[in-house]
Amino acid sequence: MRHAMERAVIVGPDRAADLVQSQLGARTELLGAISFAIDQLTIGTESTTAQAVS
Amino acid sequence: MKHHGGLTQIELSGITGLSPATVSNIVKELVAAGVLATTMSTRSGRRAHQVTLARALGLVAGVHFSERHMRVALADVAHTVVAEQHMPLAKDHRADNELNRAAQLITDMLESVDATHDEILAVGLAMPAPMNVSSGIITRTGIMRGWDGVPVAESLGIRLNSPVYVDNNANLGALAEYRTGALRGKPNSLYISVDEGIGAGLILNGEVFRGHNGTAGEFGHMVLNEDGALCRCGNRGCLETLVGGDAIIDSVRAGRRGLKLHDVVVKAIGGDAASIRAIADAGRHLGIAAANICNVLDPDRIAVGGELSQVASCYSAQCGMPWNGP
Numbered sequence: 001m002r003h004a005m006e007r008a009v010i011v012g013p014d015r016a017a018d019l020v021q022s023q024l025g026a027r028t029e030l031l032g033a034i035s036f037a038i039d040q041l042t043i044g045t046e047s048t049t050a051q052a053v054s
Numbered sequence: 055m056k057h058h059g060g061l062t063q064i065e066l067s068g069i070t071g072l073s074p075a076t077v078s079n080i081v082k083e084l085v086a087a088g089v090l091a092t093t094m095s096t097r098s099g100r101r102a103h104q105v106t107l108a109r110a111l112g113l114v115a116g117v118h119f120s121e122r123h124m125r126v127a128l129a130d131v132a133h134t135v136v137a138e139q140h141m142p143l144a145k146d147h148r149a150d151n152e153l154n155r156a157a158q159l160i161t162d163m164l165e166s167v168d169a170t171h172d173e174i175l176a177v178g179l180a181m182p183a184p185m186n187v188s189s190g191i192i193t194r195t196g197i198m199r200g201w202d203g204v205p206v207a208e209s210l211g212i213r214l215n216s217p218v219y220v221d222n223n224a225n226l227g228a229l230a231e232y233r234t235g236a237l238r239g240k241p242n243s244l245y246i247s248v249d250e251g252i253g254a255g256l257i258l259n260g261e262v263f264r265g266h267n268g269t270a271g272e273f274g275h276m277v278l279n280e281d282g283a284l285c286r287c288g289n290r291g292c293l294e295t296l297v298g299g300d301a302i303i304d305s306v307r308a309g310r311r312g313l314k315l316h317d318v319v320v321k322a323i324g325g326d327a328a329s330i331r332a333i334a335d336a337g338r339h340l341g342i343a344a345a346n347i348c349n350v351l352d353p354d355r356i357a358v359g360g361e362l363s364q365v366a367s368c369y370s371a372q373c374g375m376p377w378n379g380p
Contacts, residue, residue, distance in 0.1 A: 001337035001358075004339075004341025005344045005345045008342055008345030008346070016348060017353045017356045018354065018356065019344075019356050020355060022231060022235060022357050022358060022360075022363055023236040024231060024234070026125075028231060028359045029224075029227045029247070030116045030126075030180065031234070032178070032223075033117060034114055034115075034135070035226070035229055036178040037114040037115065037116060037176040037177055039057070040217070040219050041114070041175055043089055043111065
């Protein structure tokens with residue numbers, strides 16, 4: 001995969017993107033779904049926090 | 055805190071630009087209000103206050119459907135998974151059955167942690183198809199035939215009486231790898247899932263990029279040969295017709311009935327020459343397709359996940375791929 005990619009990238013092999021294995025394995029998408037759900041939450045005092053910050 | 059799960063007060067100060075004293079005061083206030091919790095931890099050899107959202111705020115559920123598997127988990131709002139289940143799915147599974155099973159699994163897991171449906175604040179749902187995030191419907195018919203036209207988020211939400219938020223599984227894979235995995239600190243990066251189907255999630259400027267119609271990252275349907283084999287999406291010569299599960303299985307199937315992609319992976323790891331070759335060929339096609347994305351977006355890092363990422367040694371041996379991951 002890397003050889004094929006490096007041959008075809010315009011920037012050349014030395015500056016091609018790092019190619020690495022997923023660190024989260026088979027749970028990657030599941031953990032993403034959990035993060036996505038948490039992102040949608042409005043925690044009760046978010047507006048209070050914003051006022052405190054300002 | 056929602057994005058990072060847990061941070062020290064010093065890290066919070068760095069991210070927000072607020073002074074450590076101001077952060078400390080705000081944290082104290084929110085701990086008193088039951089929104090945040092603190093514990094002592096160690097960072098770089100020093101003791102530090104680790105700040106998380108208070109677990110008592112409630113639970114979230116995550117559901118991941120793939121072509122052949124379903125994974126379901128419950129987590130607290132500090133991102134700690136408290137229960138998890140996994141089950142195989144029949145090929146060409148159907149929405150009604152599988153949404154019922156997902157809802158039942160969540161109910162069972164709630165009981166196992168002595169919690170109730172009322173404690174679920176939200177559900178995140180990862181689907182192996184291009185999704186309209188607002189309607190919760192798959193945007194291209196034929197990709198998951200048993201799910202065409204089904205408002206997936208709404209249907210699961212009715213079963214669970216909770217808000218359900220749906221997105222493409224590769225987008226959510228990219229989000230997870232960016233927040234806590236191989237793409238951490240790489241705001242312009244790419245996650246490629248190489249499984250029965252092929253998908254990609256794009257992180258651009260630190261955010262998941264979904265595009266105008268929400269279908270960005272349909273890597274598996276990048277056309278590499280316009281006269282090639284017919285794809286399930288209706289086009290010809292998509293990457294998935296060369297490196298998807300069916301394509302790999304077809305290339306090694308001779309005399310082997312009932313073969314699954316997992317079997318090919320196991321055989322490749324065991325040294326089976328045909329399986330290694332089939333995966334190496336897939337690796338070359340993936341490399342060309344990844345180069346096409348690199349030439350357009352110039353990402354800093356690409357993380358490869360999915361079933362085929364387990365055969366890293368095959369990639370390395372046959373394709374000279376330096377596997378920089380763990």
